[in-house]
Amino acid sequence: MAKLRSKCFKILIFIALHGTLLASLTACQSVFYYPTDFKYYDPARLNLKYEDVRFKTASGNEIHGWYFASSQKDSKGTVLFFHGNAQNISSHFMMFYWLPKEGYNYLIFDYPGYGESPGAPTPENTVEAGIAAAAWIRENKDQRPLIIYGQSLGGIIAMQTAIKIKDQQPIRNVVVDGSFSSYKKMGRRVLSRSWWTWWMQPLTYAVLSDAHSPEPIDRISPIPMLFIHGTDDPIIEPVSSEEMFAAARDPKQLWIVPNGHHGDLFEVNNREVRQKFLNYLQ
Structure with missing residues (x-):
């Protein structure tokens, strides 16, 4: 998300000056993704045992993931983790x-184009990856209601996935961390941050698509929703979570974390959110 402003600005200016809307539409949407295939950290360095897994989406994309089993004999549930827009699972797994x-299994997976998942990410196939990941858990590991957690870009993908599967697969909670629910609104918010791009905000509705976004998010009901956001998030403003919380139906909660940034909410303030989250799940 950090590079969204500069790249999308150039695309929008190009559209404004030359009118090449069609050619730029895909390029502007793709600015939400910054995948890498570099392996940043090995879970073995933290003495974490994991299972290397692969499965396919409905469109045939192969998805790579890591499954971490609970160290306790009887697990308390399974978390499906949707990571953010940059790097890959080898950096994001550290969050959990x-x-x-603490007694929970969790699966983290890479969207197409990330890590060892071939292809290129799109709003459609990232959701397909989430659907396939949820199905893999149900068919191979745990048929109990699933805990869905999405951080940053993963939040919008996680919410759309929940809407797609909630009538076929039980979901225990949907947790959205430092995220947004509309690509168009997020693009507009980024453009509003600078006086010289403020006038271009309406163009986001032409070059970005919400065809695969979860809005209106009240469709996730009656699944309990939790929105978490840091007060000092430099990437996505807390107002994004406040708006989603207002739009969601009960049961719902909103946690605004003092001193929290982007992706560090379980580490700040003596890790108090970590225990609060465990209490919430129980």
Whole structure:
């Protein structure tokens, strides 16, 4: 998301000056994704045991993931983790390295184009990957209601996935961390941050698509929803979570974390949110 402003600005200016809307439409949507195939960290360095898994989406894309089993004999549930827009699972798995010791299984997977998942990410196939990941858990590991957690870009993908599967697969909670629910609104919010791009905000409705976004998010009801956001998030403003919370139906909660940034909410303030989250799940 950090590079969204500069790249999308150039595309929008090009559209304004030359009118090449069709050619730029896909390019502007793709600015939400910054995949890499570099392996940043090995879970073995943290003495974490994991299962290397692969499965396919409805469109035939192969998805790679890591499954971490609870270190307790009887697990308390399974978390399906949708990571953010940059890097891959080898960096994002660190966010929940502590979950297995607390009795939870979790699966983290890469969208097409990320890590060892071939292809290129799109709003449609990232959701397909989430649907396939949920199905893999149900068919191979845990048929109990699923805990869905989406961070940053993963939040909008997680919510859309929940809408797609909630009538076929039980879902226990949907947790949205530092995220947004509309590609168009997010693009407009980024453009509004600078006086010289403020006038271009309406163009986001032409070059970005919400065909695969979860709005209106009240469709997720009656699944309990939790929105978490740091007060000092430099990437996505807390007002994004406040708006989603207002739009969602009960049961719902909103946690605004003092001193929280983007992706560090379980580490700040003496890790108090970590225990609060465990209490919430129980």
